[in-house]
Amino acid sequence: ETGVTQSPTHLIKTRGQQVTLRCSSQSGHNTVSWYQQALGQGPQFIFQYYREEENGRGNFPPRFSGLQFPNYSSELNVNALELDDSALYLCASSLDRGQTYEQYFGPGTRLTVT
Amino acid sequence: KQEVTQIPAALSVPEGENLVLNCSFTDSAIYNLQWFRQDPGKGLTSLLLIQSSQREQTSGRLNASLDKSSGRSTLYIAASQPGDSATYLCAVGGANAGGTSYGKLTFGQGTILTVHP
Numbered sequence: 001e002t003g004v005t006q007s008p009t010h011l012i013k014t015r016g017q018q019v020t021l022r023c024s025s026q027s028g029h030n031t032v033s034w035y036q037q038a039l040g041q042g043p044q045f046i047f048q049y050y051r052e053e054e055n056g057r058g059n060f061p062p063r064f065s066g067l068q069f070p071n072y073s074s075e076l077n078v079n080a081l082e083l084d085d086s087a088l089y090l091c092a093s094s095l096d097r098g099q100t101y102e103q104y105f106g107p108g109t110r111l112t113v114t
Numbered sequence: 115k116q117e118v119t120q121i122p123a124a125l126s127v128p129e130g131e132n133l134v135l136n137c138s139f140t141d142s143a144i145y146n147l148q149w150f151r152q153d154p155g156k157g158l159t160s161l162l163l164i165q166s167s168q169r170e171q172t173s174g175r176l177n178a179s180l181d182k183s184s185g186r187s188t189l190y191i192a193a194s195q196p197g198d199s200a201t202y203l204c205a206v207g208g209a210n211a212g213g214t215s216y217g218k219l220t221f222g223q224g225t226i227l228t229v230h231p
Contacts, residue, residue, distance in 0.1 A: 006157075031217070033217070033218070033219070035219075035221075040223075041223055042118070042203055042205075042221030042222050042223045042224055043158075043203075043205075043219075043221050044221075045218045045219065045220070048217070048218065056218055058218070088155075090157060090158065092158075092219075094217060097217060098217060100145055100146055100165055100207075100217075101217055102146075102148070102160065102163050103148075103160075103207075103217065103219060104160070105150075105157050105158040105159075105160070106157055107156060107157035108156070108157045110155070
């Protein structure tokens with residue numbers, strides 16, 4: 001167990017809807033990263049938050065947004081859902097934002113868009 | 115742009131065999147490399163983390179090596195067991211964008227390992 005939790009476990013949404021996924025980091029970790037993993041693929045980096053500010057972003061459109069709160073929780077919001085957004089969404093927390101810090105992953109949220 | 119490739123895509127072995135999983139990356143300017151295990155429909159379990167200054171790490175029956183100059187890492191699993199059956203993912207860490215460093219992981223597509231009794 002990494003101490004990183006995510007909710008909900010599974011979610012089904014309709015194309016065009018909006019969704020919020022939640023993550024609770026390990027206590028003391030000020031950095032959280034989000035990844036999208038399509039079926040049969042490796043995870044793809046969405047963005048990272050450090051001390052409640054976006055600290056880096058992958059190749060994802062602006063309809064993917066996030067929030068990080070002082071209590072070690074964070075959210076991933078996706079607007080105008082598309083069928084291709086169906087995937088496993090993983091969050092990972094780390095002690096700090098530097099490159100050498102190990103990232104600890106949560107169990108993921110499986111999103112299905114119909 | 116960093117690209118990570120894992121070979122083979124799938125591997126099936128009898129219990130007790132020693133095996134090697136391969137990972138290669140295109141940009142040798144990495145900060146670390148991490149091996150993960152993923153069971154079907156589940157999250158990622160970290161197996162080994164190798165910092166860029168290290169050559170290898172060991173944990174129980176697992177040994178991972180890193181050769182930055184050639185852009186390669188291997189994960190060696192000794193005396194494989196059916197419980198080792200899972201997808202194994204390699205990820206390289208670190209990225210710089212506009213002078214701000216952040217710990218982005220770039221993953222390979224994984225090797226699906228099946229160990230049969």
